[in-house]
Amino acid sequence: MPTMAEVARRAGVSVSTVSHVVNNTRFVSLEKARLINDAIATMGYQPNELARSLKASTTNSVGLAISAISNPYFTDIICAVEAECARLGLMVFLSDTQEDPDRELQVVRAFHQRRVDGVILAPSGSPQRAIDYLADKKMPCVLIDRFADQRFDQIGVENETSMRALIDHVASFGHKRIGYIAGQPGLTTTRERIEAFQASLAANGLECVPRYLSAENVDTAAATASTHAILSLPSPPTALVTGNNMTTIGAVRAIREKGLSIPGDLSLAGFDDFEWADCFEPRLTLVAQPCTEIGRQAAALLSARIAATGSEPRSVRLQATLRARASCGRPTHTRLT
Structure with missing residues (x-):
């Protein structure tokens, strides 16, 4: 690999002049700049990015620590973060925290040791060690999706109004018994949506029946089991609401396994619209979160x-959109067993 000194000798200029052209730190005459750029192209010289970052105390890179990369919701956010960072001249290093607090701390430490300029973090259910580490190291950080610590900038969706719109829609069909399949335990989004579900039922004059509420579902398998349990009650709900796209998939699986139809036997609505929701039969009523805008604003x-x-620090809550489709209808008197 050629050195800067070798480029300087070939171009017939000083090393400092080559440095000014490479790093754009001082005006160099057009003729000398042309000679230097020709030498760089001919010799295949590549600047030492690590050395440049150490000198400038910046790496023009950020870390994105996010859980469940395979989740379509986070995939959309990741794409938006990367696109905005590219526009801003920032390289993104991505790591999956796997919703594991130990892994989460390991990831943010690795980002810090690799001298990223900042971190975007989707906090786990127990994020305090990772968040305290970032605070202690004075790392610029934005918390995404989950509002976990006011010491940092945070961005996500407005869960209360989104859930209210969802319950208002389901209740408008005349449902009195509405169940809820919540998502990952410990997350602020899970807690906020449970609280909003309960408040929205009360606002519609409906009772929140404890046995209709499944508060902790770590994955689709857990959501499937929870849905089976709720639909096997002597007097089950006539409508189900789900807390995220993973619980929606789990609920749909359980409903089909029980041989029930949507919305003929049971209405279904939930959070997190996804690209193939339109491919379900019937088409699912879901809350669409502004993933692209969440990712873009997080990077900004x-x-x-x-x-x-x-x-x-700023906390930004964006409005979601209810996409009413065909999965909700009037309750029937059929006993669900």
């Missing part, structure tokens, strides 16, 4: 935080 917030660490 982090870029601003890297540039100005002294400003007050």
Whole structure:
């Protein structure tokens, strides 16, 4: 690999002049710049990015620590973060925390040791060690999707109004018995949506029946089991609401395994619209989160935080959209067993 000194000798200039052209730190005459660029192209010279970052105290890179990369919801956010970071001239290093607090701490430590300029983190259910580490190291950070610590910028969806719109829609068909299949335990989004579900039922004059509420479902298999249990009650709900796309899939599987139809035997609605929701029969009524805007604004917030660490942290909640389709109807008097 040719060195900067060898480029300088070939171009007939000093090493410092080559450095100014490579790093764009001082004006160099057009003729000398042409000679240097020709030498770089001919010799295949590549600047030492690590050395440049150490000198500049910046790497123009950020870490994205996010759970369940295979989840379509997070996939859409990742794409938006990467696109906005590319526009801002930032490289993204991606790691899956697997919703594991130990893994989460390991990931943010690795990002810090690799000198990223900042971190975007979707906190796990027990994120305190990772968050405290970031705070202690004074790492610019944006928390995404889950509002876990006001010391950092945070961005996600407005869960209360989104859930209210969802329950209002389901209740408008005349349902009195509405169940809920919540998502991952410990997450702020899970807690906020459970609380919003209960408040929304009360606002519609409906009772929140404890046995209709499954508060902890770590994956689709758990959601399937929970749905089976609720639908096997002597007097089951006539409608189910799900807390995220994974619980939606689990609920649909259980409903079909019991030989029930949607919405003929049971209405279904939930959070997290996804690309193939339109392919279900019937088409599913779901809350669509603004994934692209969440990712874009997360990257913009982090870029601003890297540039100005002294400003007050911001918490940004974006509005979701209810996409009413065909999975809700009037309750029947059929006993679900």
